[in-house]
Amino acid sequence: MHSLSAEISAIQEGKLTSSADVCSPELEILRSEKSKLKYQMAHLQRSLAAEESKGSKVAFVSDKKNMVSIMTGLSQLFGQAIQSAYPDLVDPPTTVVPSTQRFGDYQCNSAMGLVKMLKDKGVKANPREIAQNIANNVSENPLIEKVDVAGPGFINVYLTKAYVIDEINNLLSMGVRPPYVGARKRVLVDMSSPNIAKVMHVGHYVLRSTIIGDAICRLCEFVGHDVLKLNHLGDWGIEIGMLITNFQDEFPNYLSISPLIQDLTTFIQESKQRFDNEEEFKARAYASVVKLQSYDPDCVKAWTLICDVSRNELRNIYKRLDIKNLVDRGESYYQPIMPKVVEILDKSGLTKVEDGRKICWVPGHSVPLTIVKSDGGFTYDTSDMAALHQRLFKEKADWLLYVVNQSQNEHLETCYDAAAAAGWCDRKTTRIEHVGFGVVLGEDKKRFKTVYGDPVLVVDFLDEGIRRSEARLREEGRDKVLNEEEFNAAKEAVAYGCIKYADLSHNRVHDYVFSFDKMLDSKGNTAVYLQYAYMRIQSIARAANVKPEDIEAAIGKVQLSLDHPKEWKLAKCLLRFPDIVLRNMDDFLMHILCEYLYELCGCFTEFWDACYVVEKDKTTGNVVKVNMDRLLLCTATARIMEAGFRILGIRTVAKM
Numbered sequence: 001m002h003s004l005s006a007e008i009s010a011i012q013e014g015k016l017t018s019s020a021d022v023c024s025p026e027l028e029i030l031r032s033e034k035s036k037l038k039y040q041m042a043h044l045q046r047s048l049a050a051e052e053s054k055g056s057k058v059a060f061v062s063d064k065k066n067m068v069s070i071m072t073g074l075s076q077l078f079g080q081a082i083q084s085a086y087p088d089l090v091d092p093p094t095t096v097v098p099s100t101q102r103f104g105d106y107q108c109n110s111a112m113g114l115v116k117m118l119k120d121k122g123v124k125a126n127p128r129e130i131a132q133n134i135a136n137n138v139s140e141n142p143l144i145e146k147v148d149v150a151g152p153g154f155i156n157v158y159l160t161k162a163y164v165i166d167e168i169n170n171l172l173s174m175g176v177r178p179p180y181v182g183a184r185k186r187v188l189v190d191m192s193s194p195n196i197a198k199v200m201h202v203g204h205y206v207l208r209s210t211i212i213g214d215a216i217c218r219l220c221e222f223v224g225h226d227v228l229k230l231n232h233l234g235d236w237g238i239e240i241g242m243l244i245t246n247f248q249d250e251f252p253n254y255l256s257i258s259p260l261i262q263d264l265t266t267f268i269q270e271s272k273q274r275f276d277n278e279e280e281f282k283a284r285a286y287a288s289v290v291k292l293q294s295y296d297p298d299c300v301k302a303w304t305l306i307c308d309v310s311r312n313e314l315r316n317i318y319k320r321l322d323i324k325n326l327v328d329r330g331e332s333y334y335q336p337i338m339p340k341v342v343e344i345l346d347k348s349g350l351t352k353v354e355d356g357r358k359i360c361w362v363p364g365h366s367v368p369l370t371i372v373k374s375d376g377g378f379t380y381d382t383s384d385m386a387a388l389h390q391r392l393f394k395e396k397a398d399w400l401l402y403v404v405n406q407s408q409n410e411h412l413e414t415c416y417d418a419a420a421a422a423g424w425c426d427r428k429t430t431r432i433e434h435v436g437f438g439v440v441l442g443e444d445k446k447r448f449k450t451v452y453g454d455p456v457l458v459v460d461f462l463d464e465g466i467r468r469s470e471a472r473l474r475e476e477g478r479d480k481v482l483n484e485e486e487f488n489a490a491k492e493a494v495a496y497g498c499i500k501y502a503d504l505s506h507n508r509v510h511d512y513v514f515s516f517d518k519m520l521d522s523k524g525n526t527a528v529y530l531q532y533a534y535m536r537i538q539s540i541a542r543a544a545n546v547k548p549e550d551i552e553a554a555i556g557k558v559q560l561s562l563d564h565p566k567e568w569k570l571a572k573c574l575l576r577f578p579d580i581v582l583r584n585m586d587d588f589l590m591h592i593l594c595e596y597l598y599e600l601c602g603c604f605t606e607f608w609d610a611c612y613v614v615e616k617d618k619t620t621g622n623v624v625k626v627n628m629d630r631l632l633l634c635t636a637t638a639r640i641m642e643a644g645f646r647i648l649g650i651r652t653v654a655k656m
């Protein structure tokens with residue numbers, strides 16, 4: 001009692017006692033009770049939030065926080081209509097998609113799918129009748145102007161113009177906001193993750209993982225999640241032993257003078273050569289890994305010096321690519337908890353000893369995890385199991401996303417299922433996902449190489465991107481109109497933007513063919529095409545002498561008409577942005593967002609070609625009229641494009 005009140009007054013005085021302080025056993029119990037309760041409370045809050053997010057919040061009107069997802073709204077409306085038309089059906093499918101034809105703005109194609117479901121229930125109806133019945137049951141709502149049934153049973157949906165106008169106005173006055181995605185999640189993204197002892201080639205996976213991973217993080221941040229980006233560096237395996245041994249040979253007095261490796265690539269290549277060719281070296285390399293893993297001070301010192309050089313090079317690459325807040329947490333980080341995690345796996349009855357190794361058979365997988373090698377060492381599998389445990393229990397992540405090449409799918413899935421089998425998580429409720437991707441190929445469809453057949457270093461690749469982008473901008477005479485600073489900014493924005501976009505605009509699941517020429521094609525689906533389009537839109541107001549504050553003042557005051565079909569088409573395309581974001585939150589296929597932005601530019605061009613925004617005198621070229629309502633549409637387009645660029649990690653520049 002006494003120590004408790006002592007602690008309370010200490011807290012009141014701002015002197016927090018550390019847990020290392022000696023205190024009574026009762027106090028200790030109270031403390032642990034408190035922390036348990038705190039944990040339980042956090043857990044309950046999370047469950048509550050998850051429940052709430054499952055609830056049916058159908059908002060048809062956007063607010064300060066969220067834009068409306070029209071597809072979600074329509075799906076819910078048609079879901080309800082199907083329910084009222086056919087109350088006996090269980091989980092009938094609702095498919096609503098934007099119309100590709102001239103009829104209607106969206107289309108509900110559920111009727112065809114319902115024929116069989118109804119027949120199974122003994123109801124005979126043709127799809128047209130079903131469609132009509134659904135259409136009759138759509139409830140009153142602000143979104144839909146009218147529906148009609150066409151063809152074999154399509155339901156065409158026409159949006160209310162006033163509604164679209166309101167939402168465009170909201171977009172202008174409140175900015176681009178994410179769609180509603182439910183409770184805020186703690187999202188942990190395992191990305192980039194190079195091996196320190198491997199030369200970083202483009203054909204290797206690091207660049208893709210970095211680019212795709214970063215876009216996914218930006219997407220999750222955009223919708224409001226709490227994102228932790230982890231660099232799961234390969235810094236603890238046998239390759240590291242090679243480097244340490246070579247380092248010790250090459251710099252025998254490394255303990256006193258901290259030498260610097262001048263050329264890491266050559267150093268890595270040399271170490272590998274020696275490992276492959278010198279038996280004695282190989283044996284020492286193996287021995288030094290064992291020493292490192294038991295924290296032998298000399299080995300740790302050599303290891304630290306090597307890792308520092310590597311980290312420096314990585315930092316440079318990340319800086320060039322605008323990769324921020326990536327936390328280095330390599331395999332080595334998990335070493336101290338590995339023994340405990342092995343014990344936990346033992347206790348769950350998942351491990352067994354075979355041929356001197358401790359392995360873990362996981363239901364549904366044909367290859368076991370190797371948890372402890374016969375020499376007592378830990379493996380890549382062990383570090384991933386330890387990382388999973390740490391991420392679930394210590395980081396308390398709601399989602400774990402691993403942006404790792406496709407070839408590691410089996411390894412990762414086995415680890416995830418092992419964690420589930422050990423009762424660490426339920427894969428139905430905790431989103432643990434391998435976000436896989438293919439390799440980068442050259443134009444010959446083989447692994448990306450130089451003309452001499454050598455693998456291309458990531459650094460050289462970025463340099464080449466800069467060179468090509470500079471040449472392209474000069475070709476277009478941009479160096480004549482931009483000052484040096486602007487030119488350099490444009491050169492970088494184009495080079496890195498195009499490199500990222502080339503990757504992101506392909507379906508990540510497949511290998512993709514990279515070409516510098518295609519990447520910089522200003523007419524194709526490339527970053528530079530989008531950047532030019534964006535810049536042109538931005539310059540419309542400037543060219544018409546309309547100041548940003550004039551546009552600001554017109555929002556909500558100047559009525560949009562959307563009377564021209566091309567205005568209408570552009571406006572609808574703009575309001576699809578939240579749907580794209582929602583879909584991407586589901587599948588992390590970022591090429592969908594790229595395709596959307598490309599399509600948006602197409603809609604904008606059609607609008608621009610068909611509708612006067614700024615009217616000029618044909619002979620003098622003087623501005624005679626500014627159609628402010630259309631200028632507002634241009635502004636809305638620019639806002640959506642900026643949001644898209646931000647998610648993809650592509651820079652915009654004021655002048656190009």
Ligand SMILES: NC(=[NH2+])NCCC[C@H](N)C(=O)O
Pocket residue numbers: 190193194195232233234384387402404
């Ligand atoms: N948690 C993980 N296993 N992340 C991926 C690590 C990738 C590994 N360093 C490699 O280059 O192959």
